[in-house]
Amino acid sequence: MAGHSKWANIKHKKAAQDAKRGKIFNKLAKEIEVAAKLGGSDENANPRLRTAILKARQANMPKDNIERAIKKGAGELEGVNYEEFVYEGYGPGGTAIIIEVMTDKKSRTLPEIKSIFTKSGNSLAESGAVSYLFDHVGLILVEGENIDEEKLLDIVLESGAEDFELDDEVGNKKIYAIKTAKENFHSVLTALEPKLQEMGLKIVESGLKYVPQTTIALPKEQALKAIKLIEDLENHDDVQNVYTNLEIGEWAEEIGA
Missing domain, CATH: 3.30.70.980 (YebC, transcriptional regulation domain)
Known part of the structure; x- marks a missing residue:
């Protein structure tokens, strides 16, 4: 598991940030809705839903929120039709980035993701351009x-x-x-x-x-720019997860809370 150092430390920092911004429950609810829609509302017969519920409980998501999301996905309550997409891109110093998205409108989300990359001087890539590195x-x-x-x-x-x-x-x-x-x-x-x-x-x-199969270490200035790009992507409402081959460990304490 090369390049996996301090995964928990960094993911927990990001989870804490998301919680402060009021986003994490919305993202967890999306995952629960999609899982229930695709595999049914019985978590014992739907492994993806079971995993989504476990993640929600780990984040202390209220039980009512979880049950409401399940009902929306199962069609018992009115919900939104989400689609899942995976985008790939290049960050500072040639770092590889993978973005998992859930959206009700791809025509809105994709341009917004592109804009986040271009504003930071980086770019989205074609499918398969960086995923082979993970x-x-x-x-x-x-x-x-x-x-x-x-x-x-x-x-x-x-x-x-x-x-x-x-x-x-x-x-x-x-x-x-x-x-x-x-x-x-x-x-x-x-x-x-x-x-x-x-x-x-x-x-x-x-x-x-x-x-990542291996990670890339960057000078401090480039590394912090890459971390800023990752944070901006994670702050987008339609982005569920962001992955990178950047070696973040050395700069983990400088990720803003």
């Missing part, structure tokens, strides 16, 4: 204290996951990143959940992610 995988981040790593390895392998590594550490608290094949993500998550709970571990992030 692995599209399932990723599960778990957090706990005084973890028995041998036992964790056993349950990770038993669940069908590919591997895991230490992602972040503060005092006795550690965060591990568990990687799965994209097609096995939901079954692995289902198998892991009860076993992780038995170990006293908490799932803090999960989903299908684009993980």
Whole structure:
């Protein structure tokens, strides 16, 4: 999982920012609506919905909001017809960027995404231009204290996951990143959940992610410009996730809260 250092640290910073801006619940609701529309409202029979609900609970999204989003997706309440798109682009210093979008109007969203790139002196790219630099995988981040790593390895392998590594550490608290094949993500998550709970571990992030095969380190000025571009993209209402091969670790503390 090259280039995956401090994933949790950075994602948590971004989640905190989104929450302050009042955006995160809207984005989570979109994901729940789309999942319910595509696979039905029964989370036990709809792995994508189950994952979306888990993410919403991790973000402390109110139960009423979750249930309302499910009903909208299932057609029980009036909702919006969202479509999903993946865009690719180049950032400062040739960094690669992947943007996952959910929108009710592509003709509005695409020009706005293009504008964010062009205003920063960067550009969108054709499909496939940078995605080959990433692995599209399932990723599960778990957090706990005084973890028995041998036992964790056993349950990770038993669940069908590919591997895991230490992602972040503060005092006795550690965060591990568990990687799965994209097609096995939901079954692995289902198998892991009860076993992780038995170990006293908490799932803090999960989903299908684009993980860079390698990362690019940039000088400070370029790196901060790239981070600003990523923040601007993430602040767009229709953008669900942004991924990059920029090595952010060194500048993580300078990401504005």
